[in-house]
Amino acid sequence: MDARLLGHELTGISNYLKQFDHSFRYEGDQTLEGFFRFEQKVPLPFIGLKPYYQEGTLVVHMGSVGTIGNPDPEYKQAVLQPLGLQGNIHFYENYAALRDAYLELAAKEVSGETISNADRDQLNSKYEHFVVEYGLLNSPDNRRRILEDTAFGVIALSSLERREGERFVKADILTHSIHQVKERFITDDPIEALAHSLNDTGKVDTGFISAAMGLDENEVINRLGNHVYMNPASNEWETADQYLSGNVVEKLRQAEHLYGQFPDNLHYKRSAEAIAKVQPERIPFELLDFNLGERWIPNSYYERFATSLFELDATINYFPSLDAFKVNTGMNIKVSREFAVYTEKRTYYLRIHFAGTCTGEYNPFLYL
Numbered sequence: 001m002d003a004r005l006l007g008h009e010l011t012g013i014s015n016y017l018k019q020f021d022h023s024f025r026y027e028g029d030q031t032l033e034g035f036f037r038f039e040q041k042v043p044l045p046f047i048g049l050k051p052y053y054q055e056g057t058l059v060v061h062m063g064s065v066g067t068i069g070n071p072d073p074e075y076k077q078a079v080l081q082p083l084g085l086q087g088n089i090h091f092y093e094n095y096a097a098l099r100d101a102y103l104e105l106a107a108k109e110v111s112g113e114t115i116s117n118a119d120r121d122q123l124n125s126k127y128e129h130f131v132v133e134y135g136l137l138n139s140p141d142n143r144r145r146i147l148e149d150t151a152f153g154v155i156a157l158s159s160l161e162r163r164e165g166e167r168f169v170k171a172d173i174l175t176h177s178i179h180q181v182k183e184r185f186i187t188d189d190p191i192e193a194l195a196h197s198l199n200d201t202g203k204v205d206t207g208f209i210s211a212a213m214g215l216d217e218n219e220v221i222n223r224l225g226n227h228v229y230m231n232p233a234s235n236e237w238e239t240a241d242q243y244l245s246g247n248v249v250e251k252l253r254q255a256e257h258l259y260g261q262f263p264d265n266l267h268y269k270r271s272a273e274a275i276a277k278v279q280p281e282r283i284p285f286e287l288l289d290f291n292l293g294e295r296w297i298p299n300s301y302y303e304r305f306a307t308s309l310f311e312l313d314a315t316i317n318y319f320p321s322l323d324a325f326k327v328n329t330g331m332n333i334k335v336s337r338e339f340a341v342y343t344e345k346r347t348y349y350l351r352i353h354f355a356g357t358c359t360g361e362y363n364p365f366l367y368l
Contacts (some may be wrong), residue, residue, distance in 0.1 A: 044080040049073065052103050058096060058149035065092045067150060083148060091134055095146060098126045099156045102173075106159065109177065124174045127160060137161050138168045185212050190223040194239070204228050204237040221267075229274055230267035232258035243271065244278050251275050293325060302327075310335055 046061050046068050053059075056067050061080050065088075068078035101123045108115050134142055138161050147153045161168040185200075187193050193209040201208055206217045213220060221228070221237075229243040230236070233254045243251070255272035262268055299316050306314035306327055314329040329335070 044082070046078045046080040047076065049076040049078050050100065052107065053078070054151050056150035057152060058092065060089060060093045060096055063089065065089060067148070088145065091142075091145060094126075094130050094133070095149075095156075098123075098130050098160070099149070099152055101126050102156065102160055103152065106173065109173065115177065120174070120176075124170075127170060127174055136168050186214070187212055190220065191227065193220075194224060194227060198239070204239060206237055226274075229271045232265075232268045232271055240274075244274060248275055248278050248280070252279060310339075 044061065044064060044066070046059060048059065048061065049068070049071055051073070053068060053071055055069060055071060058065070058067050059080065064080065064082050065086055066080045066082040069081050071078040105115060105119060105123050130137070136142065137146060137157055143157060146157055149156070159173065160171050162171050185196050190209070190213065193212045194204065196212065197203070197205045197208045206220055209220050210217050213223070215223070227240055228237050229240060231238050231243055233251070252272070252275045255268060255275055259265065259268040259272045295318065299318060302316045303314055306316065306329060310329055310332070311334050312329050312332055314327055316325055316327045318325050
C-alpha cells in the first residue's frame with residue numbers, strides 16, 4: 001500500500017470512529033494526525049474559484065493544501081478540504097500554477113483560438129522550472145502527490161508528458177499546436193471530389209466540389225452526370241444511390257408534382273425521369289396474400305379483423321392437432337365482387353393465410 005492509499009484508509013478509519021458516542025485522542029505518529037481529524041474544525045472558505053475549477057481540484061490557500069468541495073460558480077467560492085499531510089507546500093504551489101496554465105491554454109487550443117508564442121513559451125517555462133526543481137511529473141513521488149488532485153491530476157500527468165519508450169518526455173502542446181492544419185483538397189476528378197464531399201461534409205456539397213475542382217456549380221453538375229440528382233422535395237443534391245432508393249413511389253409523386261409547378265426547372269425534370277425508371281412493378285391482385293397466425297394472439301383479434309375486412313360476422317377456430325386455423329363467414333357483395341377477380345376459367349377470391357410459427361414452418365390454413 002502506497003502513501004496515497006494509506007491516507008485514504010486512515011481517513012476512512014477516522015470517519016468510522018466518529019460514528020460512536022465517545023471522545024478520541026490521537027497519540028500516534030504526529031505526521032499522521034491530520035488524517036484522523038478528531039477535532040471538529042470549521043471548514044475553510046476558498047474564494048479563489050476559477051471558471052474551470054470543479055469538485056476535487058487541488059489548491060493552496062492561506063498556507064494550507066487541500067481540495068475544494070461544493071464549488072459555487074455564482075459566488076466564486078468553495079469549501080477547502082485540507083489534505084492529511086501538509087508538507088511540500090511549494091511543490092503544490094508550483095504544480096497548481098503549471099496545471100492552471102495548461103488548462104487555460106488547452107481550452108484556447110480546443111476552441112480554435114489563436115495562441116501566441118508568448119503564451120506557449122510561458123507554459124513551457126513553467127514546466128521546465130518544475131522539472132528542474134522536482135523532476136518529471138510522472139516520477140513515482142511526484143505522481144503520488146499530483147494524484148491528490150482528483151479533478152485534474154490524471155489529465156495533467158497524461159497531457160503535459162508523454163511516454164516515449166521507457167521514459168517520459170514533454171508533450172507536444174508545450175512547444176507547438178497539436179491541431180493539424182488540413183491542406184486544401186484539389187482535384188480534377190469529379191468522382192473523387194464527390195467522395196471527399198461525402199466524407200468531409202456528409203452530403204453532396206456542390207460548393208465544396210466546385211472549390212476542389214476550380215469550376216462553377218453548373219459545370220460541376222454536368223461533370224458529375226448521373227452520379228447525382230436534385231431531390232425536388234428538399235431542393236438538395238443527392239447521390240444516385242440515395243435518391244433512386246427508398247420510397248420511390250412517393251418520390252415520383254413529389255417530383256412530378258413539383259415539375260408540374262416549375263416546368264422550367266430542368267433538374268426537376270431530370271429527377272422525375274430518373275425516378276420513373278426505377279418504379280417497382282405492381283403486384284397482381286391474385287398474388288396478394290395477408291399472412292397472419294401467431295398462436296399466442298387470441299382468436300378474437302383475428303375474428304375482429306376478418307369481420308371488419310369482409311363486413312360480415314366471422315368466426316375463427318384453431319385446431320392444434322392439425323396446426324391450422326379455419327375461418328367461417330358468409331358471402332356478400334364485398335366478398336364476391338370487390339375482393340374477387342374474374343377470369344374466363346375461374347373466379348379468384350381474396351385469400352387470407354394464417355401462418356403458424358410454433359414449428360417455424362409456413363402452414364397456410366383453409367383460405368377463402
